[in-house]
Amino acid sequence: MVVVMNSPVIEITQLSKLFGYGDATNVALDAVSLAINKGEFVAIMGPSGSGKTTLMNILGLLDSPTHGHYALDGTPVADLSHRRRARIRRTKIGFVFQSFNLLHRLNVLDNVSLPLMYHGQNKLSRAHAASRLLKTFGLQEREYYMPHQLSGGQLQRVAIARALVNRPSIILADEPTGNLDTKSSEIIMNELKEIHKRGNTIIMVTHNPSLTVYADRVIQMVDGRIDSDTAVKKPKKSKDSKKPLGGKRSKKSRGKDA
Numbered sequence: 376m377v378v379v380m381n382s383p384v385i386e387i388t389q390l391s392k393l394f395g396y397g398d399a400t401n402v403a404l405d406a407v408s409l410a411i412n413k414g415e416f417v418a419i420m421g422p423s424g425s426g427k428t429t430l431m432n433i434l435g436l437l438d439s440p441t442h443g444h445y446a447l448d449g450t451p452v453a454d455l456s457h458r459r460r461a462r463i464r465r466t467k468i469g470f471v472f473q474s475f476n477l478l479h480r481l482n483v484l485d486n487v488s489l490p491l492m493y494h495g496q497n498k499l500s501r502a503h504a505a506s507r508l509l510k511t512f513g514l515q516e517r518e519y520y521m522p523h524q525l526s527g528g529q530l531q532r533v534a535i536a537r538a539l540v541n542r543p544s545i546i547l548a549d550e551p552t553g554n555l556d557t558k559s560s561e562i563i564m565n566e567l568k569e570i571h572k573r574g575n576t577i578i579m580v581t582h583n584p585s586l587t588v589y590a591d592r593v594i595q596m597v598d599g600r601i602d603s604d605t606a607v608k609k610p611k612k613s614k615d616s617k618k619p620l621g622g623k624r625s626k627k628s629r630g631k632d633a
Contacts, residue, residue, distance in 0.1 A: 383446075384545065384576050385411040385434060390443030392429050392599075403429040404440070405599040416567075416577045418587045421596035427580045428549060430596070434578065435468055435547045436460045465493055469543035471535050473550035477522045483509065484518040487537045494541060508536045512562055528559050535563055539570065546570065548579040552586065564589055 392404040404426045411417055419427050432438040433445065436452065445452040447463070455463070464470075477486045488505035496504070509515050512532045522530060531554050539546070546567065552560035568589055571577050579590065587593045587607065595603040 382413050383410040384413040384448055386446045388444040390440045390445060393441045402599050407601055411576065411578065413576055414574050415592060416571045416590045417592045417594060418590035419580045419594045419596060425596040426599040427596055431547055431549050431580055435470060436464050467544050469538045469546045471538045471546065471548040471551045473553035477530060477534055479522050482519050482521055483533050486533060487540050490537060490541045505540055508540050511566060512536050528555050531555055532559055544575055546575055546577040550580060
C-alpha cells in the first residue's frame, strides 16, 4: 500500500505558548510554524526545556496556545467546543506517554480494552481485540494480572497497548520507550512502525537518536523554536529484490542472479 502524503492533518502557524506574567514570563514555544501530512512519521528531538512536550500537549488538545493558529484536519482548533475536543481526543488521537496511569482496580485485559467501550463495542469483542494486542507485546500470559503484580516495564507496555487498542489515526508518543529495556523498546517501535504502514500519522518525542530511523522526518527544537526539519533518507530497494509482474521468477532466472 502506497500512502499519499499530500494533505496536512496538522498545521500550525506562528504558535506561541507563554507561562507566567511580566518579568517572570517563560516562553515555552516561540512562533512555531509546522505542517504534518497525513501518514507521516515525525520524530521531535531537543534538550530538556526546548518545548517538545509543550508542543505535543497542544497538538493533542491537552493545552491551548497563547498565540497563533492550529488547524486539525483543516478545522481551526480555536473554533472547537470543549466537548468536541474531548471527542477528538477519544476517537482520533492515541496518546503514548513515558508514564501512563492504569486503573488499579481493573486487570490488564480490562485496562487495555477500556477505550473500546466508548466506541460501543460489546465486552466480548473488546476482550478479543485487547487480547490480540497484548499478545503482540508478549503479555498474553498476564491478561488477568492486576497492575500491582507487574513490573515497571510490563506496566508501561500495558499502558501503551491501551493507547493503541482503538487504532487512532494520529499517534502522539512522548518518550514511548523511555523506561523500557532494549527488547521491549524494539517491540513497541515495531508496533508503531506497523501502525504507520497502515497510514496512521505518528508524532514522537524522543531523546534517543537511534529511534529516529523509524521516522520520515526529524525535527530538532531549541529554546522553543524549530532549529531544523530534516527528511530521513530511507534505503532504496534494489531492482533485483522486486517481484516481476508475472509473479514468481523461474529457476533459470534465479540462477542468472546467483
